[in-house]
Amino acid sequence: MSAPESIGEFIAALERQGQLRRISEPVDPHLEVTALAEPVMKAGGPALVFDRVKGADCPLAINLFGSRERMGLALNVDDLDQLGGRLKDLMEVDLPDGLWGKIRTALPKLKDLAAFAPKKVKDAPCQEVVLTGEKASLEMLPVLTCWPQDAGPFITLPQVITAHPESGKQNFGMYRMQVYDPRTTGMHWHRHKGGAAHYRAAKEKGARLPVAVALGGPPAAVYAACAPFPEHLEETMLMGFLLGKPVKLVKALTSDLMVPAEAEVILEGYVDPAEPWRREGPFGDHTGFYSLADDYPVFHLTAVTHRQNFIYPTTIVGRPPMEDFYLGLATERLFLPLLQSVLPEVRDYHMPAEGVFHNLVFVAIDKQYPGHAYKVMNALWGQGQMMFAKIIVVVDATVNVQDPVEAWWEALNHIDPQRDVLFSRGPADALDHAAHLPWLHSKMGIDGTRKWPEEGFNRPWPERIVMTPEIQAAANAKLKKWGLLAGGR
Numbered sequence: 001m002s003a004p005e006s007i008g009e010f011i012a013a014l015e016r017q018g019q020l021r022r023i024s025e026p027v028d029p030h031l032e033v034t035a036l037a038e039p040v041m042k043a044g045g046p047a048l049v050f051d052r053v054k055g056a057d058c059p060l061a062i063n064l065f066g067s068r069e070r071m072g073l074a075l076n077v078d079d080l081d082q083l084g085g086r087l088k089d090l091m092e093v094d095l096p097d098g099l100w101g102k103i104r105t106a107l108p109k110l111k112d113l114a115a116f117a118p119k120k121v122k123d124a125p126c127q128e129v130v131l132t133g134e135k136a137s138l139e140m141l142p143v144l145t146c147w148p149q150d151a152g153p154f155i156t157l158p159q160v161i162t163a164h165p166e167s168g169k170q171n172f173g174m175y176r177m178q179v180y181d182p183r184t185t186g187m188h189w190h191r192h193k194g195g196a197a198h199y200r201a202a203k204e205k206g207a208r209l210p211v212a213v214a215l216g217g218p219p220a221a222v223y224a225a226c227a228p229f230p231e232h233l234e235e236t237m238l239m240g241f242l243l244g245k246p247v248k249l250v251k252a253l254t255s256d257l258m259v260p261a262e263a264e265v266i267l268e269g270y271v272d273p274a275e276p277w278r279r280e281g282p283f284g285d286h287t288g289f290y291s292l293a294d295d296y297p298v299f300h301l302t303a304v305t306h307r308q309n310f311i312y313p314t315t316i317v318g319r320p321p322m323e324d325f326y327l328g329l330a331t332e333r334l335f336l337p338l339l340q341s342v343l344p345e346v347r348d349y350h351m352p353a354e355g356v357f358h359n360l361v362f363v364a365i366d367k368q369y370p371g372h373a374y375k376v377m378n379a380l381w382g383q384g385q386m387m388f389a390k391i392i393v394v395v396d397a398t399v400n401v402q403d404p405v406e407a408w409w410e411a412l413n414h415i416d417p418q419r420d421v422l423f424s425r426g427p428a429d430a431l432d433h434a435a436h437l438p439w440l441h442s443k444m445g446i447d448g449t450r451k452w453p454e455e456g457f458n459r460p461w462p463e464r465i466v467m468t469p470e471i472q473a474a475a476n477a478k479l480k481k482w483g484l485l486a487g488g489r
Contacts, residue, residue: 003076003243006125006262007216007313011049011061013073020047028054029142029153034316037062041322049311056142060312064219066323071330074219075242080333087241088337116240124250124261126214131304132253137182138301141215141265146316147284151293153179154283157315158267159214159225160187161257162198165205170258171195172235174226177213178280183301186280187211187271190430191439192385199297203273210255211271211299216264216313218243226324227331228385254303264310268303287356288319291431321353328357343379345372347397352404358388358429362401365394370454374422377445381426388429390441395448411448419456420447 004010014020027033027050037048041063047070050060065071072080131137143153155177163170171194178186189196202209214221220242224235239247248261254268277295285291315323332351340346347364351357365376373394380386395401399410415421421444428441435441451457467475479485 002245003218003220004074005218005243005248007061007064007219007222007264007311010064010074010219011047011311014047014064014070017073018046019067019070019073020049022049022051024051026052026054027060029056029060030054030145031148033060033062033144034146034318037316038318038322041066041316053142053312056140056312058140058142058310058312060142060314062314062316063323064313065223065315065326067326068329071223071326074223075330076220076244080330083242083330083334084336087334115245116237117246118236118240118249118258119246120258121248121250121261124248125307126217126259126261126263126266127250127253127305128308129306130253131306132302136301136304138179138185138267139182140304142312142314143179144314144316147290147318149290150283151178151279151281155179155185155213155215155314156317157215157222157313159217159221159260159263160195161212161214161259162195162209163257164198165201165207165209168256170234170236171198172221172225176283177299178283180278180298185299185301186278187297187299188280189297192427199271199273202271206274208270208272210252210257211269212252212255212257212259213267213269213299214260214263214265215267216311217260217262218247221247221260221263222313223327223330226327227334253305264313265304265306267301268305269299269301271297271299273297284318285431286317286320286322286324287431287433289433292433320356325353339383342383343376345376348401350401350404350407354404355391358385359390359432361386361389361392362404362407363392363394364397364399364401365449366397367449370452373447373449374445377422377447378424381424381443387427388432389443390432391444391446393446393448396450399448407448411446414448414450415446420451421445422447 004013011020027036040048044067047064048062053060065074068080072078075083077083143155145153158174158177160173160175161170173193173195175188175195189199199209218239221239224238227238229235229238236247249258250261252259252268259266275298278298279293280296281293282290317324328351345365345368347366349361349363351361363376365372376394377392380389380392393411395407395410399407401407424443426443428435428439432441450461476485
């Protein structure tokens with residue numbers, strides 16, 4: 001089975017697998033949808049489609065990505081751990097001696113890369129209906145007001161598309177958009193993001209920055225917009241890699257931007273760097289706390305295009321785990337080989353839900369020399385969005401970091417706080433409300449590995465308590481017989 005090319009295809013696949021519920025009763029996008037969806041998310045429940053949303057003529061889909069299984073279906077893998085394997089296979093190009101050997105080995109990989117390049121089309125489902133002028137309005141969308149203290153309704157699952165004013169290189173990013181009125185929204189561009197870089201370049205040129213916002217499309221495109229893809233690479237290549245074929249793009253009607261042809265809705269417009277910024281927020285964020293109000297650029301809507309019968313995809317964020325945790329988990333699994341290409345000693349890493357992505361990172365390493373854990377911490381803080389990591393805990397390769405309870409147990413048994421804790425400083429995520437300064441905070445690295453004599457530890461290091469396999473197997477058989485162990489009679 002191939003990856004779904006649209007939200008409609010994805011919903012149909014989830015429905016066939018019993019992973020989706022349709023709700024026919026009327027619901028209110030103001031707070032009620034959140035109150036209904038959040039308990040379902042927390043319980044690991046199904047995706048939801050609300051067919052009757054107050055004030056809208058379209059269905060609303062939520063929690064589409066809210067499990068490992070659904071993320072796997074979205075990205076065409078049986079398990080998310082396969083994502084890293086696919087990427088690793090693409091990265092591994094052996095170079096044997098001899099020119100022909102090199103060419104023969106590299107050509108299949110180059111062919112694969114070429115297959116990921118986007119395909120431009122002239123006709124697209126996302127442009128079946130065209131609305132311009134006074135007809136172009138955000139009021140047609142069931143935009144959610146998620147939490148009681150939110151400043152208003154927010155578009156929460158957009159693919160915000162911009163292009164560098166000089167190079168023309170496009171960026172897809174996921175930035176929340178507070179709806180101010182039918183034709184303007186906030187544009188929550190953090191200064192570290194690609195969209196913000198394009199905004200600054202447009203400001204230097206003294207020109208408006210065209211912006212397109214895609215809602216829906218291939219689930220792989222939705223995911224790629226929030227993935228920390230290297231800035232020098234275009235997200236459309238990642239979309240193609242995940243889809244296993246080129247993503248289809250069509251030219252927007254009011255700019256030269258290329259947008260996902262299979263999207264449900266496209267919002268076209270611009271941001272004017274000469275315009276004063278506008279207050280945005282507060283917003284109930286993925287930290288589980290409200291992010292504070294601040295000033296951001298303003299997006300102006302000039303046109304809306306959409307499918308004849310479209311679906312509004314959205315999400316809510318809040319105290320984890322929520323739907324966004326599984327989007328982040330896909331990133332964790334996909335980018336492990338890239339991390340290992342820089343740090344081959346890394347065996348695995350994990351960002352648990354409770355750590356809210358960058359707040360806590362567990363890293364298992366093949367320790368090879370004294371101080372190795374500190375080398376890994378410092379290297380990670382220099383890797384892309386890992387610069388935001390607040391706490392990094394390094395443990396030995398034998399530790400299962402996918403189990404935070406085991407990782408903490410191992411680390412806390414192995415640390416002397418004064419000896420094994422490193423403090424540093426670096427960039428902070430804009431949503432870190434605890435940072436002592438905006439955009440800047442302290443960081444903590446914890447060396448939870450077993451200490452060596454070369455690191456000043458000269459006492460014997462104790463071994464884990466483990467029963468002998470033979471005795472435990474015999475005991476388990478008796479426990480099953482007695483009905484005292486799962487799997488028994």
